[in-house]
Amino acid sequence: MLMYTLKRLLLTIPTLIGVAVLVFFMLRIVPGDIVEVKLRGDGGNVTQEVVEQERKRLGLDRPMIVQFGDYMWGLARGDLGISMWTERPVIEEIMIRLELSLEVAILATIFATLISIPLGTAAALFRNTWIDYVVRIVTIGGLSIPSFWFGMIIIVSLLTFFNWLPPITFTPIYVDPVANLAQLIWPALAVGYRYCAVTARMIRSSLLEVLAEDYIRTARAKGVYERLVVSRHALRNALLPAITVMGLEFAFLIGGLVVTEQVFNLNGIGQLFVQSVSRNDFMLIQGMVIMIAGFYVVINLVVDLLYAVFDPRIRYGG
Amino acid sequence: MKRLILGLVGVAAFMLAGLQAEAQQPKRGGNLNFAISAEAPHYDPHGSDTYATLHFSSPFYSTLLRYNLSKFPAIEGDLAKSWTVSPDKLTYTFTLHEGVKFHNGETLTSSDIKATYDRIRNPPQGVVSTRRATFVDIESIDTPNPNTVVFKLKTANSSMLDHFASPWNTVYSAKDLAADSTAPRTKINGTGPFIFVEHVKGSHVAGKRNENYFKKGLPYLDSYRGIFTLQAAAMLNALQGGQVLAEFRGVSPAERDRMVAAMGDKLRVEESSWTLNLLVLFNNEKPPFNDVRVRRALLMAIDRWGGSTGLSKISTLRAVGGVVRPGSPLATPEADLVKLPGFSKDIKSARAEARKLLKEAGHENLKFVLWNRNLAMPYTPAGVFLVDQWRQIGVEVEHKQSDTAPYIAAMQSGNYEVAIDFSNLFNDDPTLSMTKFLSSKNNPLNLARYNDEEIDKNYELQLREGDVQKRKQYIQALEKRLFEQAYQQPILWWHRIVLSHKTLMGWKMSPSHNLGQDLAEVWLNQ
Numbered sequence: 143m144l145m146y147t148l149k150r151l152l153l154t155i156p157t158l159i160g161v162a163v164l165v166f167f168m169l170r171i172v173p174g175d176i177v178e179v180k181l182r183g184d185g186g187n188v189t190q191e192v193v194e195q196e197r198k199r200l201g202l203d204r205p206m207i208v209q210f211g212d213y214m215w216g217l218a219r220g221d222l223g224i225s226m227w228t229e230r231p232v233i234e235e236i237m238i239r240l241e242l243s244l245e246v247a248i249l250a251t252i253f254a255t256l257i258s259i260p261l262g263t264a265a266a267l268f269r270n271t272w273i274d275y276v277v278r279i280v281t282i283g284g285l286s287i288p289s290f291w292f293g294m295i296i297i298v299s300l301l302t303f304f305n306w307l308p309p310i311t312f313t314p315i316y317v318d319p320v321a322n323l324a325q326l327i328w329p330a331l332a333v334g335y336r337y338c339a340v341t342a343r344m345i346r347s348s349l350l351e352v353l354a355e356d357y358i359r360t361a362r363a364k365g366v367y368e369r370l371v372v373s374r375h376a377l378r379n380a381l382l383p384a385i386t387v388m389g390l391e392f393a394f395l396i397g398g399l400v401v402t403e404q405v406f407n408l409n410g411i412g413q414l415f416v417q418s419v420s421r422n423d424f425m426l427i428q429g430m431v432i433m434i435a436g437f438y439v440v441i442n443l444v445v446d447l448l449y450a451v452f453d454p455r456i457r458y459g460g
Numbered sequence: 461m462k463r464l465i466l467g468l469v470g471v472a473a474f475m476l477a478g479l480q481a482e483a484q485q486p487k488r489g490g491n492l493n494f495a496i497s498a499e500a501p502h503y504d505p506h507g508s509d510t511y512a513t514l515h516f517s518s519p520f521y522s523t524l525l526r527y528n529l530s531k532f533p534a535i536e537g538d539l540a541k542s543w544t545v546s547p548d549k550l551t552y553t554f555t556l557h558e559g560v561k562f563h564n565g566e567t568l569t570s571s572d573i574k575a576t577y578d579r580i581r582n583p584p585q586g587v588v589s590t591r592r593a594t595f596v597d598i599e600s601i602d603t604p605n606p607n608t609v610v611f612k613l614k615t616a617n618s619s620m621l622d623h624f625a626s627p628w629n630t631v632y633s634a635k636d637l638a639a640d641s642t643a644p645r646t647k648i649n650g651t652g653p654f655i656f657v658e659h660v661k662g663s664h665v666a667g668k669r670n671e672n673y674f675k676k677g678l679p680y681l682d683s684y685r686g687i688f689t690l691q692a693a694a695m696l697n698a699l700q701g702g703q704v705l706a707e708f709r710g711v712s713p714a715e716r717d718r719m720v721a722a723m724g725d726k727l728r729v730e731e732s733s734w735t736l737n738l739l740v741l742f743n744n745e746k747p748p749f750n751d752v753r754v755r756r757a758l759l760m761a762i763d764r765w766g767g768s769t770g771l772s773k774i775s776t777l778r779a780v781g782g783v784v785r786p787g788s789p790l791a792t793p794e795a796d797l798v799k800l801p802g803f804s805k806d807i808k809s810a811r812a813e814a815r816k817l818l819k820e821a822g823h824e825n826l827k828f829v830l831w832n833r834n835l836a837m838p839y840t841p842a843g844v845f846l847v848d849q850w851r852q853i854g855v856e857v858e859h860k861q862s863d864t865a866p867y868i869a870a871m872q873s874g875n876y877e878v879a880i881d882f883s884n885l886f887n888d889d890p891t892l893s894m895t896k897f898l899s900s901k902n903n904p905l906n907l908a909r910y911n912d913e914e915i916d917k918n919y920e921l922q923l924r925e926g927d928v929q930k931r932k933q934y935i936q937a938l939e940k941r942l943f944e945q946a947y948q949q950p951i952l953w954w955h956r957i958v959l960s961h962k963t964l965m966g967w968k969m970s971p972s973h974n975l976g977q978d979l980a981e982v983w984l985n986q
Binding site: 179188305 | 501502509510586588589590592593645646660661662663664685687688689690691693694695697698700701703704863864865866868869870872904905
């Protein structure tokens with residue numbers, strides 16, 4: 143298991159290098175120049191000389207291959223470079239937002255897990271009864287309603303019924319947990335509803351399939367209590383596909399909450415991503431793509447390892 | 461009895477007046493939260509052109525002169541206590557307030573003014589100075605004593621005082637600049653009413669009262685927080701929920717109406733014409749737009765007066781005007797404007813003439829792509845409006861909205877046919893607004909790609925002319941030539957609507973969102 147984990151971790155290096163190379167060259171093909179956006183994006187009366195000076199100052203006048211070499215050398219040393227827009231280290235720009243994005247993703251995952259497992263299980267166990275129908279309606283709602291729209295409904299409801307809004311500036315959880323949760327619980331709820339719906343439906347269908355397996359029939363025939371049949375034998379197996387979905391959802395939540403972040407005025411990774419794309423700040427885009435790719439790789443690894451925990455038949459060799 | 465009643469009424473009126481006076485008396489203290497709809501890329505206004513930098517940095521800095529917003533576009537002193545201009549308009553002498561302190565405790569002297577303006581007009585290596593060209597007429601800057609600074613010009617420049625009052629020309633410490641001329645990009649040490657506390661990236665900027673501010677009794681606020689709200693809906697929610705008390709750039713009429721309905725008399729709505737406009741421009745190098753008949757036909761088909769009525773209900777676009785903000789002292793009066801191509805109120809005849817011109821040019825079934833930025837307000841309604849106007853003379857237009865970066869790339873490379881452009885001004889000085897129209901051979905700002913000596917000549921003449929009436933004539937001559945040749949033309953000027961809670965007092969509305977943001981006189985009536 144340890145060897146397997148180490149091997150998978152080593153494999154992340156060529157994956158991330160591939161991502162870095164691809165992103166570097168693809169971004170250079172996209173039309174647009176950050177210096178023009180920076181100096182003339184707001185209708186600025188800036189001379190060409192000033193534009194050229196700025197380009198030189200940022201090192202954008204150098205041949206692409208030199209810039210590429212510099213970038214890769216920086217990556218090898220763990221340096222993601224400098225944001226062309228703010229001229230601050232990319233890692234600093236990302237870290238400021240990552241705390242918030244990670245927290246929303248974690249809260250949404252907790253919410254989704256706590257709700258989806260009982261909902262999915264109940265729907266499967268009471269198939270085609272009113273319980274199943276209610277769960278299906280709730281989960282179809284979660285799949286159909288966009289998270290940002292649900293977020294808007296939450297905000298409008300809070301304003302209308304309580305004349306109150308969650309804070310719009312971020313307070314870290316270690317500074318003031320109440321203020322932190324007062325801000326982040328709502329977006330977590332908004333995105334968690336969809337997350338929960340996807341997972342609950344996955345658990346329902348997966349559990350239905352597992353409950354029809356021979357070994358479940360055998361367990362029942364042996365006289366094992368129904369509760370144990372479900373919790374110990376069926377649910378553990380049924381959770382495997384749900385874990386895969388949850389892993390992918392978690393990784394998506396870190397960088398993919400663009401509109402929800404805008405609705406709640408959250409200073410997260412999603413907003414940063416969109417801003418950097420519209421400004422053509424390719425150093426920052428590259429940094430974020432590599433970071434998100436890294437998250438996907440690590441989360442996939444964690445999911446694979448969790449398989450072994452939930453299903454003892456799965457063993458990873460060296 | 462009658463006397464008694466009159467007496468009581470008199471006493472009541474006196475008490476009421478007293479109460480009102482008390483209500484208007486500024487109160488000290490409190491923290492102001494306001495929204496900023498964009499985040500500044502750095503802290504240095506000298507090297508920036510976005511209002512986000514000014515809304516961020518203005519409270520920390522002072523300028524030599526500034527606009528008196530109660531009498532806009534009148535100019536008053538900021539760091540300058542007084543000033544004189546020599547009769548030949550070649551020497552500007554400023555006397556500075558005494559005892560002005562930077563936030564680090566050092567005293568401001570004329571050397572700081574000189575260092576600041578030297579940085580703007582001759583930026584050292586690594587310093588970006590976006591308004592360098594506005595000070596090319598300065599020959600020398602002298603500092604005969606610590607409180608006097610003298611600017612000598614090579615040639616008279618009728619826009620010079622406006623340049624000195626520009627909110628972008630914030631004054632820095634000579635000592636700081638000598639140590640590191642790029643320091644203002646990342647460090648703040650000004651003489652403004654507030655001292656920098658923190659900038660949490662993507663979240664907010666905070667300032668606290670400068671107890672040593674040179675204007676006695678100011679500022680009123682203890683502190684403030686400018687919160688970045690990049691999405692209009694989030695900003696409006698925050699305003700409604702009282703988490704911010706204002707957003708000082710401006711909102712659309714629909715947003716105003718929503719907030720008025722939601723907040724009622726708790727909300728203050730202030731409106732003004734705006735020093736911004738959208739323009740339609742043609743790539744004069746690209747056929748068929750190198751044919752004046754085609755360009756002129758397209759301008760003549762636009763019903764600006766009708767468009768103004770409709771668009772002003774759904775967007776920030778409103779006033780019909782030429783190259784200078786309508787209603788401002790040097791603007792062309794409406795009676796003269798309607799005689800120029802594209803401004804006729806008889807749209808039926810204008811469109812008939814437009815069809816005739818297109819037929820003459822052999823482009824009756826013209827098709828082209830209109831480039832536009834993908835910003836909802838007011839670019840999208842403006843683009844849709846133009847497409848509809850041109851459809852009415854049989855022209856088929858594809859409306860292409862793109863991100864700012866590829867849009868600017870297309871404009872700069874000339875890889876477009878027709879586009880909607882943007883003019884962002886901070887005052888009504890025509891020199892500033894007309895720079896865009898100068899020949900492209902020496903002017904990269906001219907995205908319409910034409911050369912016209914007559915325009916260049918009239919620009920130079922108005923710049924050097926001291927007599928207002930004569931200057932007006934040169935401006936109108938330039939405008940006439942520009943519109944007759946139909947190189948590019950304003951579509952409509954913007955209308956500024958600022959919303960704030962009624963508890964916020966002392967902030968002054970103006971036609972520019974770049975002005976009046978030092979917050980020194982702002983106070984909270986709580």
